[in-house]
Amino acid sequence: MMTTVSNTSGSSYIDSLKGVNDGAKKEDSGALTQSDFFALLTQQLAFQDPTKPVENDQMIAQMTSFTMADGISSLNTNFKDFAASMNSNQALQASSLVGRNVRVNSDTLIFDGTNKSYGAIEVPGKTTSMKVSIYDASGALVKSDTVSNPDEGKFELAWDGTNEAGVKQTAGLYTMKIDATVDGKSQSLVTSSYVPVASVTLGTSTADMKLNLLGLGAKKMSDILEIAAG
Known part of the structure; x- marks a missing residue:
């Protein structure tokens, strides 16, 4: 008489992987955990062909591969948490800049009707003279001044909001232009x-964070050349 043997243990294990446990269905993320891997490895060893057992190097390779995959997965999770923390810190630091002055490359001067407006120029070597001109929104010249033999490097200028006659101008956006003589040649200098x-x-x-500057619109953090003292 031939006897049929039912592999109940293997079936039960397969059912447990499917989330079936006494009729209760567990929530499954779709990814095998480390426990699942070792359970599969145990089943593999239990049902292997005794005449052709798994080689030690194959078993070690499987365990190494899973360990590396699990480590990379954990590293990705930790990196995402780190990136989120960095973004929060960057946002907190950026919010502290609201109300403060920052320096950006621009030829625009912001005059509020009362306080001085400040700009800056990087003066190249061998500069013998600079002519600073300020224009209103219509393009009319408001005021100009000449600087002889300026020092090489950063040169800051301050405009009190008055024209050539000393009359205070209205609040708004003004344009500055710097014409210089450098090594005997005329050229326009970049302003900020x-x-x-x-x-x-x-x-x-x-990378997506933007500073909204008065009169100039949105600028990236990388566009900021300098943060003025509060």
């Missing part, structure tokens, strides 16, 4: 201005 930070726009990463 100090502008108040009105607000901060937060993005999904630090």
Whole structure:
């Protein structure tokens, strides 16, 4: 008489992987955990062909592969947590800039009708003279001044908001232009201005974060050349 043997233990194990346990269905993320791997490995060893057992190097390779995959998965999770923490710190630091002045490359001067407006120029070597000109929104010249033999490097200028006659101008946006004589040749110099930070726009990463500058619109954090003292 031939006897049929039912592999109940293997079936029970397969059912447990499917989340079936006495009729209760567990929530499954779809990914095998370390416990699942070792359970599978145990089943593999239990049902292997006794005449062709698994080689030790194959078993070690399987365990090493899973350990590496599990480590990479944990590293990715930790990195995401770290990135989220960095973004939060960046957002907190950026929010502290609201109301402060930052320097960006621009030829625009912001005049509030009362306080001085500040700009800056990087003066190249062998500069013998500079002519600083300020224009209103219509393009009319408001004021000009000449600086002889300026020192090489950063040169800061301050405009009190008056024209050539000493009359205070209205609040608004003005344009500065710097014409210089460098090594005997005429050229225009790149200007920058100090502008108040009105607000901060937060993005999904630090690269998306923007500072909204009064009169100049949104600028990236990488566009900021200098943060003025509060």
